Structures are given as structure tokens and as C-alpha cells.
Amino acid sequence: xxxxxxxxxxxxxxxxxxxxxxxxxxxxxxxxxxxxxxxxxxxxxxxxxxxxxxxxxxxxxxxxxxxxxxxxxxxxxxxxxxxxxxxxxxxxxxxxxxxxxxxxxxxxxxxxxxxxxxxxxxxxxxxxxxxxxxxxxxxxxxxxxxxxxxxxxxxxxxxxxxxxxxxxxxxxxxxxxxxxxxxxxxxxxxxxxxxxxxxxxxxxxxxxxxxxxxxxxxxxxxxxxxxxxxxxxxxxxxxxxxxxxxxxxxxxxxxxxxxxxxxxxxxxxxxxxxxxxxxxxxxxxxxxxxxxxxxxxxxxxxxxxxxxxxxxxxxxxxxxxxxxxxxxxxxxxxxxxxxxxxxxxxxxxxxxxxxxxxxxxxxxxxxxxxxxxxxxxxxxxxxxxxxxxxxxxxxxxxxxxxxxxxxxxxxxxxxxxxxxxxxxxxxxxxxxxxxxxxxxxxxxxxxxxxxxxx
Numbered sequence: 001x002x003x004x005x006x007x008x009x010x011x012x013x014x015x016x017x018x019x020x021x022x023x024x025x026x027x028x029x030x031x032x033x034x035x036x037x038x039x040x041x042x043x044x045x046x047x048x049x050x051x052x053x054x055x056x057x058x059x060x061x062x063x064x065x066x067x068x069x070x071x072x073x074x075x076x077x078x079x080x081x082x083x084x085x086x087x088x089x090x091x092x093x094x095x096x097x098x099x100x101x102x103x104x105x106x107x108x109x110x111x112x113x114x115x116x117x118x119x120x121x122x123x124x125x126x127x128x129x130x131x132x133x134x135x136x137x138x139x140x141x142x143x144x145x146x147x148x149x150x151x152x153x154x155x156x157x158x159x160x161x162x163x164x165x166x167x168x169x170x171x172x173x174x175x176x177x178x179x180x181x182x183x184x185x186x187x188x189x190x191x192x193x194x195x196x197x198x199x200x201x202x203x204x205x206x207x208x209x210x211x212x213x214x215x216x217x218x219x220x221x222x223x224x225x226x227x228x229x230x231x232x233x234x235x236x237x238x239x240x241x242x243x244x245x246x247x248x249x250x251x252x253x254x255x256x257x258x259x260x261x262x263x264x265x266x267x268x269x270x271x272x273x274x275x276x277x278x279x280x281x282x283x284x285x286x287x288x289x290x291x292x293x294x295x296x297x298x299x300x301x302x303x304x305x306x307x308x309x310x311x312x313x314x315x316x317x318x319x320x321x322x323x324x325x326x327x328x329x330x331x332x333x334x335x336x337x338x339x340x341x342x343x344x345x346x347x348x349x350x351x352x353x354x355x356x357x358x359x360x361x362x363x364x365x366x367x368x369x370x371x372x373x374x375x376x377x378x379x380x381x382x383x384x385x386x387x388x389x390x391x392x393x394x395x396x397x398x399x400x401x402x403x404x405x406x407x408x409x410x411x412x413x414x415x416x417x418x419x420x421x422x423x424x425x426x427x428x429x430x431x432x433x434x435x436x437x438x439x440x441x442x443x444x445x446x447x448x449x450x451x452x453x454x
Contacts, residue, residue: 020044027052032072036062041085047072047093054080054097061085066093073097079110080127089118098127102158107132108146111139119144128159130180133167140171148180150203153226153249157203160185164192172197182208183225186215195219205230206247209237217242227253228273237263245271254295257282265290276318279305288312289413297323301331311335314412315362316343322362322403329403333362339407349410360408 020042025035027050035045041060049069055078058064062085071094074080078099081090090109099106107129111117113136120142124130130146133139141162150157161177163185164170170192176199177183183199183206186192190213197220199206206222209215212234221243222228228244230253231237237260244254254273257263259281269291270276276295279285281304290313292298298318301308303326310333315321321342322333333340339355347356 022046024048025052026050027070029053032056036064054095055082056080057082057084058088059084061087063089063091064093065089065091068092070094071096074099074108076100078104079107081109083109083111083114083117086115086117088114089120090122091118091120092122094123094125096125096127098129100128102128105129105132111136115139118142122146124148129163130159130161130177132160132163133170134165136164136167138169138171139164139167141173141175142171143174144176146175146177146180148178150179150181152179152201152203152224154203155181155226157181160208161199161202163187164189168192171195176200178202182206184208186210186212188212190214192216193218197221198223199228200224202226206244208232209234212237216240221245222247222254225252227256228270229255230258231256231260231263232258233260235261235263239263239265239268241267243269243271244273244276245269247273249274253278257285261285264288269293270295275300279308281305283307285309286311290314291316292321293317296320299323301325301329303329306330308332309335310340311338312409312413313340314343315340316412324363324403327402331403333403333405334407337407339405339409341409341412342405345408347408347410354410356408356410359404359406361404363403 022044023035023039024046025031026048030053032047032052033056036056036058039045039062044063044065047066047070049067052070052072054072054074056072072080074097076097076099080095080098095108098108108124108127109119109131111133115137117136118140119131122144124146127148130148131141146161148159148161150159159180161180161183162172164187166188168190170189172184172192172194173196175197177197178201181203183202184194186209188211192212192215194207194215195218199220200223202225204226206225206228207217208230210232214236215234216238219241223246225247226249228247247254252274254270254276256278261283263285265285265287267289271291272294275297276292276299278300280302283305284307287310292313293316295318298315298321300323308331321344342360342362345360347360349355350357
């Protein structure tokens with residue numbers, strides 16, 4: 001058993017239910033501070049409706065709860081509530097008015113060297129950092145509503161919504177976080193579960209991880225940030241069933257992976273982002289059953305990446321489905337059995353098994369060149385680029401990259417959207433194409449025969 005868990009267990013045994021007391025505190029100057037100082041371990045302190053002066057500090061195992069309308073106001077100085085006791089619970093409160101100094105980590109709630117702290121249904125407004133936790137294992141932040149001072153998409157802002165440093169096994173569930181630099185920032189925070197949160201309209205990232213291992217991100221919504229998710233120097237992650245949508249700007253990413261390896265990315269929706277998915281220095285990740293739709297760039301992969309695999313994903317109506325900065329690659333767009341659906345592919349399926357009969361090259365020559373020279377993007381819909389696209393299909397040797405999907409699907413995976421931005425349906429059955437080609441061939445042969453007979 002970890003030392004922190006031993007201390008919490010000992011505190012819980014010392015605070016027996018028969019000895020615990022409940023203290024109700026009226027909203028008077030200094031009353032909350034006096035009540036916390038007088039309470040014994042295991043007691044519950046209930047703050048009556050109204051404004052209670054901060055800053056406050058909890059240095060023994062307590063439950064701090066608010067009645068409807070109860071708020072702690074820090075008056076714009078320092079941290080509003082500091083927690084330095086393992087096992088503490090804070091529930092049903094509003095916390096507001098922290099200081100503005102990054103160097104002193106002015107926060108709504110600052111958890112310091114305390115394990116198994118639980119923060120639930122707390123509302124925060126006008127704070128620099130929302131919840132800042134250091135060396136605070138097994139922290140639980142549940143159903144909180146946090147709003148900071150940073151203007152949306154202002155990357156010069158300061159302060160994060162939920163900031164964890166050197167804190168393992170956190171549970172961050174059901175929170176709404178907006179108007180911070182990063183909504184959630186995890187640094188050396190292994191084994192965290194981030195689930196069911198709404199992270200929107202922040203200055204930089206919805207979620208930012210640095211040097212984390214084995215974290216799990218499930219069923220979160222990342223929207224209207226400079227980037228939805230930025231995962232850096234973090235490995236063995238599970239990223240499942242997240243919605244990463246409407247993250248747009250000059251250099252905006254839905255999901256950015258830098259030095260991130262051995263992850264599983266499954267059933268996510270990356271829709272309407274400037275770049276849906278960006279990889280640099282990231283290896284052996286698997287992407288399966290993700291929807292990548294209506295983005296500027298679908299997937300951008302740098303030469304520093306290898307052995308990543310995409311299979312059973314839907315690439316629908318992206319301006320550029322895939323861009324690489326190298327011709328040869330060890331990244332694969334099928335797993336040897338299953339490929340992906342590509343809405344722009346001219347796929348034919350003569351045997352009707354749902355798999356195209358010819359490989360599809362998702363990297364176009366124009367995408368390859370315009371990745372190096374972004375200003376060329378203004379020519380994307382020009383006749384010259386359209387002609388180049390046709391030439392690539394006719395002469396595969398013109399393809400700029402050896403990356404291919406050997407098993408391209410003719411229909412989107414599962415119950416995914418069948419229509420793109422313009423409402424275009426999935427490709428018609430290949431037999432229609434065969435009939436057209438046969439007709440054209442017959443006309444051509446007839447003309448050739450008449451020409452020879454003259």
C-alpha cells in the first residue's frame with residue numbers, strides 16, 4: 001500500500017463516525033476561517049448561503065460543503081482555498097476571486113501533498129488557475145463548472161482550468177471547463193481517467209499532457225479551442241469516443257501527437273478542424289473506427305513517425321485526406337485485412353464484397369507539395385489541380401508517396417454519416433461505372449473500325 005493511502009486510512013480510523021460533528025457557519029467575516037481551525041478531523045463544515053471571506057485553508061481531514069448560494073471569495077489575493085489534508089471533500093460551493101500571480105500559482109483550489117481529495121459540484125469564476133494539484137494522488141474532480149479569465153483562442157493568456165503535476169490516478173469526470181489557457185493540463189500524471197468533460201473556448205488546448213503514461217480519455221467534447229488535444233511525450237494512452245470538433249485557426253489541430261507512442265485511438269469524431277490529426281515523433285499508434293470529416297487536413301504525418309496503423313476509419317470530405325513529408329513511409333493505411341473509407345476515392349468493387357478491387361493512394365501530389373508550400377492552397381480547386389488528380393489515377397507512378405490503402409472500403413464504417421458537406425452520397429455501385437466504361441469502349445472501337453474501313 002502506498003504511504004499516502006496508509007495516512008488516509010489512519011485518519012479515517014481516527015475520525016470515527018461517533019466523534020464526527022457538523023458545524024454550520026453563517027456568512028460573517030472570518031467565521032469560515034474560525035470554523036475550519038476549530039473543527040476536528042472527520043468533521044463536516046457547512047457554509048450557509050452567502051459570501052464567505054477567503055483565503056481558507058484545510059489542514060485536517062474534513063468535509064467542506066455549501067448550502068445553496070454559498071460562495072468563497074478570495075478578494076483577488078492569492079489562492080481562495082488551499083487543501084493540505086488527505087481525504088478531504090469539498091462539495092456544492094462557488095469559489096471565486098483568486099489572485100493573478102502565476103509565480104505563486106494563485107488558484108481557486110490548490111491541493112498540496114494530499115491524496116484522495118474529492119472536489120465535487122464546485123463552480124468557479126474569476127480565477128487564474130481553477131484547480132491546481134501537486135503531489136496529490138487519486139484526486140477526484142467531478143461535475144464542476146470552471147471558468148477563467150482567458151479570451152477564447154488567446155494563446156498569450158495564463159492559468160489552466162485543472163492542472164495536475166506529479167499526481168497519479170486522478171479521476172476527472174463530468175466537468176465543464178472554459179476560458180483558461182489549457183482546460184486540463186496533466187504533467188507527470190500517470191493513470192488518469194478523463195471522462196465525460198466538456199472543454200471549450202479556451203486560449204490554447206482543451207487537454208494538454210506532458211510526460212504521462214497510461215492515461216485514458218473517453219467521451220469528452222473538445223470544441224472551439226486553438227487545439228482540441230495536445231499529447232506530448234506521453235505513451236500507452238487510450239483515447240476513445242471523444243468528439244473533437246470546430247477547432248479552427250491558422251495553425252489549429254483537432255489532435256496533436258508529439259513523441260506519443262503505443263496508443264489506441266478508437267471511435268473518435270474529428271470534425272471541422274483545420275488539421276484533424278497531426279503526428280510528429282510518434283510511433284506504433286493504432287487508429288480504428290474514427291470519423292475524420294470536413295477538416296482542412298485529415299491526417300498530417302511527419303517523417304519522424306513509423307509503424308502507425310489506420311484501419312476501418314471514415315475519411316469524408318476533407319480538403320486533403322492525408323499529407324506526408326516523405327515519399328517512403330512505414331506508416332500504414334490498412335492493417336493487412338481492413339482498410340478505410342475515402343469519400344474522394346474512385347473505388348470500384350466488381351465482386352461486391354465492400355472492398356475496392358484496386359489500392360487507393362490517399363496522398364495526392366498537390367497535397368504533398370502544398371504541405372511544403374502552404375500558400376499554394378489557394379489553387380486547390382483550380383482546373384490544373386483537378387487535371388493533376390486525374391493524371392495520378394491514370395498513371396500511379398505519378399503518386400508522390402508509396403502510402404496506399406490496399407483494402408479501401410466502398411461504404412462508411414458502421415452507422416457513420418453517409419453525406420459530406422455538399423450532401424453527396426456514398427459512391428454508387430461499381431456496376432454502373434462498368435457499364436459506362438463498356439459503353440465508351442464500344443463507341444471507341446466502333447469509331448476505330450469505321451476509320452480503318454475507309
